Amino acid sequence: MQSLVIVAHGSHLNPESSAPTYDHADTIRETGAFDEVKTGFWKEEPHFREVLRTVEGDEVYVVPLFISEGYFTEQVIPRELRLDGWDVAEWDSDGLSADQATLVAEDIDREVHYCGPVGTHRAMTDVIVRRAESVTGDPDVGDDFGLAVVGHGTERNENSAKAIEYHADRIAGRDRFDEVRALYMDEDPEVDDLPEFFESDDVVLVPLFIADGYHTQEDIPEDVGLCEDHTQGYDVPTEVDGTRIWYAGAVGTEPLMADVILERAADAGADIGTALDDVRETTRVAAGD
Amino acid sequence: MSETAPDAGRDDEFAVPDIDLPSDAFDAVRSALADRDPGDRLRFEGFAVGVDDDGYTLDPAGGDARTGLSERDLHAALVERAPAVTDWYAFERVVGEFGPRRAFLRWIEDADGETVASRYAALAEGIERAWGELKITATITDRGERRYDVRHEADAGTPVGDLDAYDDPLDARDLVTLDERGRYRPLKTAPTLAGGWVFPDLGPRDAYEVIETIYPATVANWHREREGELDVTHWRETMERQSGIYGVVKTWDRGEGYEHVNWVAEACCDDSQCLKRREWQYDDETDLDVDGGDGAFPCREPCSVVVSAARKWTRLESEQPRTYEFDLTPSEKEQVEAIIDAVADGRIDEIREADTKEGANRYRTRFLRAKLFDDGNLAGVPTEPDEDAEE
Numbered sequence: 237m238q239s240l241v242i243v244a245h246g247s248h249l250n251p252e253s254s255a256p257t258y259d260h261a262d263t264i265r266e267t268g269a270f271d272e273v274k275t276g277f278w279k280e281e282p283h284f285r286e287v288l289r290t291v292e293g294d295e296v297y298v299v300p301l302f303i304s305e306g307y308f309t310e311q312v313i314p315r316e317l318r319l320d321g322w323d324v325a326e327w328d329s330d331g332l333s334a335d336q337a338t339l340v341a342e343d344i345d346r347e348v349h350y351c352g353p354v355g356t357h358r359a360m361t362d363v364i365v366r367r368a369e370s371v372t373g374d375p376d377v378g379d380d381f382g383l384a385v386v387g388h389g390t391e392r393n394e395n396s397a398k399a400i401e402y403h404a405d406r407i408a409g410r411d412r413f414d415e416v417r418a419l420y421m422d423e424d425p426e427v428d429d430l431p432e433f434f435e436s437d438d439v440v441l442v443p444l445f446i447a448d449g450y451h452t453q454e455d456i457p458e459d460v461g462l463c464e465d466h467t468q469g470y471d472v473p474t475e476v477d478g479t480r481i482w483y484a485g486a487v488g489t490e491p492l493m494a495d496v497i498l499e500r501a502a503d504a505g506a507d508i509g510t511a512l513d514d515v516r517e518t519t520r521v522a523a524g525d
Numbered sequence: 526m527s528e529t530a531p532d533a534g535r536d537d538e539f540a541v542p543d544i545d546l547p548s549d550a551f552d553a554v555r556s557a558l559a560d561r562d563p564g565d566r567l568r569f570e571g572f573a574v575g576v577d578d579d580g581y582t583l584d585p586a587g588g589d590a591r592t593g594l595s596e597r598d599l600h601a602a603l604v605e606r607a608p609a610v611t612d613w614y615a616f617e618r619v620v621g622e623f624g625p626r627r628a629f630l631r632w633i634e635d636a637d638g639e640t641v642a643s644r645y646a647a648l649a650e651g652i653e654r655a656w657g658e659l660k661i662t663a664t665i666t667d668r669g670e671r672r673y674d675v676r677h678e679a680d681a682g683t684p685v686g687d688l689d690a691y692d693d694p695l696d697a698r699d700l701v702t703l704d705e706r707g708r709y710r711p712l713k714t715a716p717t718l719a720g721g722w723v724f725p726d727l728g729p730r731d732a733y734e735v736i737e738t739i740y741p742a743t744v745a746n747w748h749r750e751r752e753g754e755l756d757v758t759h760w761r762e763t764m765e766r767q768s769g770i771y772g773v774v775k776t777w778d779r780g781e782g783y784e785h786v787n788w789v790a791e792a793c794c795d796d797s798q799c800l801k802r803r804e805w806q807y808d809d810e811t812d813l814d815v816d817g818g819d820g821a822f823p824c825r826e827p828c829s830v831v832v833s834a835a836r837k838w839t840r841l842e843s844e845q846p847r848t849y850e851f852d853l854t855p856s857e858k859e860q861v862e863a864i865i866d867a868v869a870d871g872r873i874d875e876i877r878e879a880d881t882k883e884g885a886n887r888y889r890t891r892f893l894r895a896k897l898f899d900d901g902n903l904a905g906v907p908t909e910p911d912e913d914a915e916e
Contacts, residue, residue: 247711248711248829248830248833249709249711250709251702251703251709258698262695278829279711279829279833280711280713280829281712281713281714281741281742281828282741282742283742283828283829285826286741286742286745286746286825287742289625289742289745289746289749290625290737290741290742290745292623292626307769311768311769312768312769315766315768343756
């Protein structure tokens with residue numbers, strides 16, 4: 237029996253924090269690729285500490301719904317899941333290449349496959365592009381458009397910037413958008429000055445965050461100048477200093493994220509059948525609006 | 526907990542319902558026999574069956590075995606014993622082996638203590654169990670299938686048609702997100718579950734999923750406790766484990782006693798705040814002095830809500846007390862106490878707008894502020910002693 241456990245941050249304050257986790261779990265359940273799909277949280281229930289004891293399967297794949305490798309994926313989750321003998325060296329990662337480690341979880345005395353975070357998987361690049369398609373309602377968006385991939389800078393986590401640059405570079409390499417830039421919230425190039433970094437009249441701004449919350453709903457819209465105060469809301473697109481900014485909100489809410497979760501589990505050895513094709517098909521952006 | 530589990534001797538009071546033997550139960554018996562070694566009997570309550578080259582064997586407890594039965598004979602014998610066969614089928618094939626689910630569903634009908642006959646009679650009447658704020662009612666169909674009605678205990682007795690009915694356990698996620706006033710519930714086991722809904726007709730697996738969605742991991746922990754295997758992690762150990770922004774909490778324990786943890790437990794873990802029964806203590810040698818509560822399911826370590834609050838208290842409690850001087854009338858002192866009580870007990874919404882007898886009444890409180898606050902400071906006394914000098 238094959239089980240998928242999606243672990244995410246969650247929130248004590250914001251009910252929207254766990255919404256993408258539940259949505260992607262539901263999408264994956266629909267594919268039937270796993271006998272069970274469970275969710276566990278740092279700030280909600282079941283907690284990381286107790287989620288494994290709710291799992292029935294003997295082939296357990298744990299996928300962190302986090303953007304980058306760092307404190308949570310390297311310290312908190314392995315500790316709270318009680319992965320016996322965990323050492324970050326198990327991943328042998330350069331900050332982007334964590335794939336999986338197979339360890340016994342002491343809580344259930346069974347092996348689990350502990351996967352790298354979704355945010356650094358190569359398939360995440362497609363989710364960022366899909367997010368741009370969703371927010372513009374154009375499955376072919378690219379010509380005459382710039383794309384800004386935005387995240388924390390290195391102040392909080394060195395690997396956060398690595399993940400953003402990695403995906404921005406990959407998208408640039410596809411020659412789909414006229415311009416692609418990695419921008420940051422707390423270091424240069426700063427998202428506050430977005431129009432200065434683009435020549436295109438239209439720029440899609442995709443924040444590399446898992447869930448909508450303070451950063452994506454208050455910080456970034458105000459910093460970029462989409463609104464004076466987030467409570468006023470903003471239009472999509474909104475023109476700022478001559479640039480039409482198509483603000484996408486957290487990339488993690490894009491339905492195609494389910495695909496990356498599946499990819500992570502498949503890379504760790506899960507048999508997922510045709511689930512990837514199913515998810516790509518069911519989460520497509522329809523042409524026209 | 527409300528219990529109407531079957532009592533011994535109830536067979537006389539309630540009729541055992543007529544049970545038909547469904548073909549899937551019969552097929553499951555044949556399939557189970559085919560997978561067994563010859564001579565290895567499949568056991569039901571009151572009898573066993575086997576299969577060998579001569580055909581099927583029926584072996585009643587305390588009676589002579591009948592051998593060489595045809596499939597038709599076997600079927601007829603099992604139809605006569607349909608309650609025992611459907612009971613086997615329900616737990617061995619429908620519920621399955623997974624420990625927490627199996628133990629919970631067997632507990633509902635006391636399957637490890639009562640006979641099939643008395644349980645079926647009780648199920649025909651409806652067996653009610655409480656779990657947190659939930660009321661679970663187990664019944665049985667004429668094919669021996671268990672059905673479960675799960676709803677808020679406050680909706681006991683409300684016709685299903687007057688409630689919002691659901692059948693997908695995942696829908697329970699939306700029912701637990703907000704309380705009755707639309708406020709987010711960060712703690713699923715807080716006694717603030719909103720009512721007005723019902724899962725009127727669940728099978729066993731879905732009933733378990735609904736319970737586990739509304740109160741995550743409570744069945745798993747209850748099961749471990751019943752097995753004598755609950756892994757309790759006490760306060761000290763939990764705080765020592767914290768890191769990052771929560772690492773500071775370990776500095777709150779200074780080897781000067783555990784009164785601060787009593788206060789935490791009284792604040793957060795009382796039954797009025799959380800339905801889990803606190804089993805963790807200060808450490809494995811030092812019990813807390815406050816009651817752990819009466820919940821059906823245990824709390825095995827300080828939860829993330831407690832750890833987050835403890836982080837705040839660690840910082841606040843590092844401050845040294847100072848002496849401030851305020852002049853209050855006796856009634857004003859009592860009013861301050863009444864306001865603290867009302868907020869701590871979540872009573873402010875119950876206090877009527879014009880009920881000025883209540884110290885925490887809004888007009889009374891606004892009057893107190895108008896009279897005593899000067900530039901945001903109580904009685905004009907600055908929080909920092911040198912605040913005036915700085916200005």
